[in-house]
Amino acid sequence: MDDARYLSVAGVHVNFGGLVALSDLSFDMRRGQIKGLIGPNGAGKSTLFNVIAGLLRPARGGVTFRGQAIEGLPPHRRIGLGMARTFQNLQIFKDLSVLENVMVGCHSRFGSGILAAVLRTRSQRQEEERIRAIAMQRLEQLGLQHKATARASELSFGEAKILEIARALAADPTLLLLDEPVAGVPHAEVRHVMEVIREINRSGVGILLVEHNMGFVMNLCDDIVVLNYGRKIADGSAQSVRHDPQVLQAYLGEDAGHA
Numbered sequence: 001m002d003d004a005r006y007l008s009v010a011g012v013h014v015n016f017g018g019l020v021a022l023s024d025l026s027f028d029m030r031r032g033q034i035k036g037l038i039g040p041n042g043a044g045k046s047t048l049f050n051v052i053a054g055l056l057r058p059a060r061g062g063v064t065f066r067g068q069a070i071e072g073l074p075p076h077r078r079i080g081l082g083m084a085r086t087f088q089n090l091q092i093f094k095d096l097s098v099l100e101n102v103m104v105g106c107h108s109r110f111g112s113g114i115l116a117a118v119l120r121t122r123s124q125r126q127e128e129e130r131i132r133a134i135a136m137q138r139l140e141q142l143g144l145q146h147k148a149t150a151r152a153s154e155l156s157f158g159e160a161k162i163l164e165i166a167r168a169l170a171a172d173p174t175l176l177l178l179d180e181p182v183a184g185v186p187h188a189e190v191r192h193v194m195e196v197i198r199e200i201n202r203s204g205v206g207i208l209l210v211e212h213n214m215g216f217v218m219n220l221c222d223d224i225v226v227l228n229y230g231r232k233i234a235d236g237s238a239q240s241v242r243h244d245p246q247v248l249q250a251y252l253g254e255d256a257g258h259a
């Protein structure tokens with residue numbers, strides 16, 4: 001397998017009726033890197049994310065992950081290959097405990113059949129204990145273990161976002177897709193979320209994230225892909241992207257539009 005093309009998007013084209021959402025979109029992601037996906041509103045970021053995660057099939061083009069073509073593969077099969085994701089809007093179970101929320105994420109890795117669930121066999125109980133232990137490990141890794149028995153609804157917004165990341169991590173991915181990890185997170189908690197993501201990355205997990213918070217993206221990401229009107233207009237380090245005339249134009253143009 002080619003580490004430089006751990007994830008590879010090639011010539012992806014998506015249209016919704018007459019609207020072209022992604023046009024001949026290509027980029028590669030190295031194994032273990034943190035890559036950001038940015039662009040003005042409507043640029044195609046969510047569409048691209050959904051193509052990579054398997055919620056949307058491109059009209060043309062393909063996606064390979066760890067050398068394997070995955071377009072057409074449903075999301076749960078991608079999890080099996082080592083790809084997990086979080087969502088733009090919080091998708092936690094507020095009435096479950098923090099630990100139980102993470103345990104839900106582990107179930108994509110394990111799975112005694114439905115009969116075992118009904119009979120609650122010995123092997124199922126053992127499996128549940130294993131899942132509980134793994135979920136607890138994830139909480140410890142992300143510094144949320146002290147909240148394990150709290151209801152998810154009691155968490156701060158930043159902690160809830162971290163809980164969602166912990167749940168995705170429970171599937172033991174090698175690539176984590178984060179959809180706006182600090183959207184709505186109060187300024188005071190943003191740095192903490194950034195540290196958590198860095199820590200996950202240090203443990204060997206690659207991160208691809210969509211985010212509007214520019215300071216967050218510039219600080220955190222090794223590389224950044226910039227989209228505008230469904231096309232890639234830049235792909236490189238924060239330093240190079242920050243000064244790219246096309247990128248400046250895309251954002252300034254948008255500001256001018258809102259003025």
Ligand SMILES: Nc1ncnc2c1ncn2[C@@H]1O[C@H](COP(=O)(O)OP(=O)(O)OP(=O)(O)O)[C@@H](O)[C@H]1O
Pocket residue numbers: 016019020021039040041042043044045046047048
């Ligand atoms: N299901 C859909 N049906 C029709 N048009 C859609 C659909 N999803 C997205 N679009 C359109 O495709 C384009 C790209 O949308 P997308 O949501 O991918 O952009 P984005 O960069 O994620 O935007 P934002 O930053 O606002 O979330 C937009 O013009 C949007 O209106």
